[in-house]
Amino acid sequence: MARMIYQLRIALDGVEPPVWRRVLVPGGYTLDRLHRVIQLAMGWSDRHLHVFDIDGVQYGVPDPDGLLEVRDELEHRLDALAAKGSRLRYTYDFGDWWEHEVAVEDVVPADLETRYPMCTGGERACPPDDVGGPSGYREFLAAYADPAHADREAMRAWLGRAFDPVGFEPGLPSTLLRRMT
Numbered sequence: 001m002a003r004m005i006y007q008l009r010i011a012l013d014g015v016e017p018p019v020w021r022r023v024l025v026p027g028g029y030t031l032d033r034l035h036r037v038i039q040l041a042m043g044w045s046d047r048h049l050h051v052f053d054i055d056g057v058q059y060g061v062p063d064p065d066g067l068l069e070v071r072d073e074l075e076h077r078l079d080a081l082a083a084k085g086s087r088l089r090y091t092y093d094f095g096d097w098w099e100h101e102v103a104v105e106d107v108v109p110a111d112l113e114t115r116y117p118m119c120t121g122g123e124r125a126c127p128p129d130d131v132g133g134p135s136g137y138r139e140f141l142a143a144y145a146d147p148a149h150a151d152r153e154a155m156r157a158w159l160g161r162a163f164d165p166v167g168f169e170p171g172l173p174s175t176l177l178r179r180m181t
Contacts, residue, residue, distance in 0.1 A: 003028065005116060006078055007106040010038055010090070012126070013099040014134030021122035021170075027079030027107065029117075031059050034078055038090055038100065041119045043126035048093035054081050083107065096133040115178055119170045128159055141165055 004027040011020040021041040025034060031052055039046040051060040051070060059081075060070040082088060088102040110116065127137040143151040144163060 003110040004079060004107050005110045006082070006104055007108070007120075009103045009105050010041060011101045011103070012042070013101065015124075015127065015137060017124060019122075019124040019126055022105070022120045023117055024114075024120060025078065025117040026110070027077070029078050031073035031076050031078065031081075032061075035073065035090075037117050038092075038102070041122070042100075044092060044098075045129045047129055048095070050090065050092045053089040053091070054086075093129070093133075096130065096136065098127075098133065118178070121170055122168050125163065125165050125167050128163065 005024050006027050008023050008025060009020060010023065011018060019042075023037055023041050025037050029037070035050055035052075036046070038044075049061070051058050051068075052073065053059075058068075058070045059073045059076055060068070062070060062072050082104050084104055084107045086104040088104075090100040090102050092098045092100070128140070131137050131140050139151075140155055143149040143155040144159075144165075146152060
Protein backbone atom coordinates (compact mmCIF):
# COMPACT_ATOMS: atom_id res chain seq x y z
CA MET A 1 0.00 0.00 0.00
CA ALA A 2 1.28 3.45 -0.92
CA ARG A 3 2.22 5.85 1.84
CA MET A 4 -0.58 8.40 2.18
CA ILE A 5 -0.01 12.12 2.62
CA TYR A 6 -2.45 14.34 4.46
CA GLN A 7 -2.92 17.91 3.27
CA LEU A 8 -3.81 19.93 6.35
CA ARG A 9 -4.93 23.52 6.69
CA ILE A 10 -4.07 24.85 10.14
CA ALA A 11 -5.94 28.04 11.02
CA LEU A 12 -5.42 30.07 14.19
CA ASP A 13 -8.71 31.07 15.81
CA GLY A 14 -9.46 34.56 17.12
CA VAL A 15 -6.94 36.44 14.98
CA GLU A 16 -7.86 38.86 12.18
CA PRO A 17 -6.69 38.99 9.45
CA PRO A 18 -6.38 35.18 9.42
CA VAL A 19 -3.14 33.36 10.21
CA TRP A 20 -2.99 29.92 8.60
CA ARG A 21 -0.66 27.29 7.13
CA ARG A 22 -1.05 24.43 4.67
CA VAL A 23 1.17 21.43 5.31
CA LEU A 24 1.68 17.99 3.82
CA VAL A 25 2.38 15.25 6.38
CA PRO A 26 2.55 11.46 6.25
CA GLY A 27 -0.66 9.89 7.54
CA GLY A 28 1.44 7.52 9.65
CA TYR A 29 2.63 10.37 11.87
CA THR A 30 1.67 10.04 15.50
CA LEU A 31 0.02 13.05 17.09
CA ASP A 32 3.23 14.04 18.87
CA ARG A 33 4.90 14.41 15.46
CA LEU A 34 1.90 16.35 14.16
CA HIS A 35 2.29 18.64 17.19
CA ARG A 36 5.91 19.32 16.16
CA VAL A 37 4.81 20.00 12.56
CA ILE A 38 2.23 22.53 13.76
CA GLN A 39 4.79 24.21 16.03
CA LEU A 40 7.31 24.61 13.21
CA ALA A 41 4.80 25.57 10.53
CA MET A 42 3.09 28.19 12.69
CA GLY A 43 6.30 29.56 14.14
CA TRP A 44 5.61 28.70 17.78
CA SER A 45 8.53 27.84 20.08
CA ASP A 46 7.01 24.74 21.77
CA ARG A 47 7.45 26.11 25.30
CA HIS A 48 3.93 25.32 26.50
CA LEU A 49 1.49 22.46 26.92
CA HIS A 50 -0.85 21.45 24.13
CA VAL A 51 -3.77 19.15 23.46
CA PHE A 52 -5.60 17.76 20.44
CA ASP A 53 -9.36 17.33 20.53
CA ILE A 54 -10.64 14.83 17.98
CA ASP A 55 -14.32 13.96 18.08
CA GLY A 56 -14.52 14.91 21.75
CA VAL A 57 -11.49 12.84 22.80
CA GLN A 58 -8.38 14.66 24.01
CA TYR A 59 -4.84 13.57 23.13
CA GLY A 60 -1.61 14.98 24.45
CA VAL A 61 1.26 14.34 26.85
CA PRO A 62 -0.11 12.29 29.77
CA ASP A 63 -0.26 14.20 33.04
CA PRO A 64 1.83 12.31 35.64
CA ASP A 65 -0.49 13.64 38.37
CA GLY A 66 -3.60 12.51 36.50
CA LEU A 67 -5.21 15.94 36.68
CA LEU A 68 -5.63 16.27 32.92
CA GLU A 69 -7.19 13.22 31.32
CA VAL A 70 -5.72 12.76 27.85
CA ARG A 71 -4.83 9.82 25.70
CA ASP A 72 -1.13 9.48 24.97
CA GLU A 73 -0.39 11.23 21.66
CA LEU A 74 2.59 8.93 21.10
CA GLU A 75 0.21 5.99 20.67
CA HIS A 76 -2.19 7.47 18.11
CA ARG A 77 -1.61 8.01 14.40
CA LEU A 78 -3.21 10.69 12.26
CA ASP A 79 -4.47 8.17 9.69
CA ALA A 80 -6.28 6.18 12.40
CA LEU A 81 -8.11 9.26 13.71
CA ALA A 82 -8.85 11.42 10.69
CA ALA A 83 -9.87 11.19 7.05
CA LYS A 84 -10.46 13.67 4.24
CA GLY A 85 -12.97 16.23 5.50
CA SER A 86 -12.12 15.71 9.19
CA ARG A 87 -11.61 18.68 11.47
CA LEU A 88 -9.38 18.47 14.54
CA ARG A 89 -8.86 21.02 17.29
CA TYR A 90 -5.37 21.83 18.55
CA THR A 91 -4.84 24.07 21.57
CA TYR A 92 -1.40 25.42 22.41
CA ASP A 93 -0.41 27.28 25.59
CA PHE A 94 -3.12 26.89 28.20
CA GLY A 95 -2.32 30.40 29.49
CA ASP A 96 -2.63 32.27 26.18
CA TRP A 97 -5.06 29.64 24.87
CA TRP A 98 -4.21 29.55 21.18
CA GLU A 99 -6.85 27.44 19.45
CA HIS A 100 -6.34 26.07 15.95
CA GLU A 101 -8.64 24.31 13.55
CA VAL A 102 -6.81 21.59 11.64
CA ALA A 103 -8.80 20.63 8.55
CA VAL A 104 -7.91 17.54 6.50
CA GLU A 105 -8.30 18.99 3.01
CA ASP A 106 -7.09 15.96 1.08
CA VAL A 107 -5.41 12.57 1.39
CA VAL A 108 -3.20 11.56 -1.55
CA PRO A 109 -0.49 8.99 -2.30
CA ALA A 110 3.02 10.20 -1.53
CA ASP A 111 5.20 11.48 -4.33
CA LEU A 112 8.34 9.34 -4.12
CA GLU A 113 10.48 12.33 -5.15
CA THR A 114 9.21 14.59 -2.36
CA ARG A 115 10.43 14.84 1.23
CA TYR A 116 7.72 15.22 3.82
CA PRO A 117 6.59 17.02 5.89
CA MET A 118 6.46 20.31 4.04
CA CYS A 119 4.68 23.64 4.22
CA THR A 120 3.05 24.62 0.93
CA GLY A 121 1.28 27.83 1.85
CA GLY A 122 -0.04 30.18 4.45
CA GLU A 123 -0.70 33.77 5.36
CA ARG A 124 0.65 36.19 7.93
CA ALA A 125 3.18 35.78 10.71
CA CYS A 126 2.28 33.76 13.77
CA PRO A 127 1.80 35.80 16.95
CA PRO A 128 4.79 35.75 19.31
CA ASP A 129 4.76 33.25 22.17
CA ASP A 130 3.53 34.67 25.50
CA VAL A 131 1.88 37.72 23.92
CA GLY A 132 -1.35 37.08 25.81
CA GLY A 133 -3.59 35.16 23.43
CA PRO A 134 -5.78 36.76 20.76
CA SER A 135 -6.62 39.87 22.83
CA GLY A 136 -2.98 40.37 23.87
CA TYR A 137 -1.94 39.99 20.24
CA ARG A 138 -4.40 42.72 19.17
CA GLU A 139 -2.93 45.02 21.84
CA PHE A 140 0.60 44.08 20.79
CA LEU A 141 -0.11 44.89 17.13
CA ALA A 142 -1.66 48.25 18.01
CA ALA A 143 1.35 49.22 20.15
CA TYR A 144 3.94 47.80 17.77
CA ALA A 145 2.63 49.67 14.74
CA ASP A 146 1.87 53.06 16.27
CA PRO A 147 4.92 55.30 16.86
CA ALA A 148 2.84 57.41 19.26
CA HIS A 149 1.61 54.47 21.35
CA ALA A 150 2.76 54.63 24.98
CA ASP A 151 3.70 50.94 25.04
CA ARG A 152 5.44 50.76 21.66
CA GLU A 153 9.04 50.75 22.88
CA ALA A 154 8.24 48.38 25.75
CA MET A 155 6.61 45.92 23.32
CA ARG A 156 9.52 46.12 20.91
CA ALA A 157 12.01 45.61 23.76
CA TRP A 158 9.97 42.68 25.13
CA LEU A 159 9.96 40.96 21.72
CA GLY A 160 13.66 41.63 21.14
CA ARG A 161 13.50 41.22 17.36
CA ALA A 162 11.88 42.72 14.31
CA PHE A 163 8.32 41.61 13.61
CA ASP A 164 6.34 41.83 10.39
CA PRO A 165 2.74 40.69 11.02
CA VAL A 166 2.06 40.21 7.31
CA GLY A 167 5.30 38.38 6.60
CA PHE A 168 5.18 34.71 5.71
CA GLU A 169 7.49 32.62 3.54
CA PRO A 170 6.60 28.90 3.26
CA GLY A 171 10.23 28.02 2.49
CA LEU A 172 11.35 28.66 6.08
CA PRO A 173 8.86 26.29 7.75
CA SER A 174 9.56 23.68 5.05
CA THR A 175 13.29 23.85 5.78
CA LEU A 176 12.62 23.47 9.51
CA LEU A 177 10.16 20.64 8.89
CA ARG A 178 12.68 18.71 6.79
CA ARG A 179 15.11 18.86 9.70
CA MET A 180 12.67 17.09 12.03
CA THR A 181 12.72 13.80 10.09
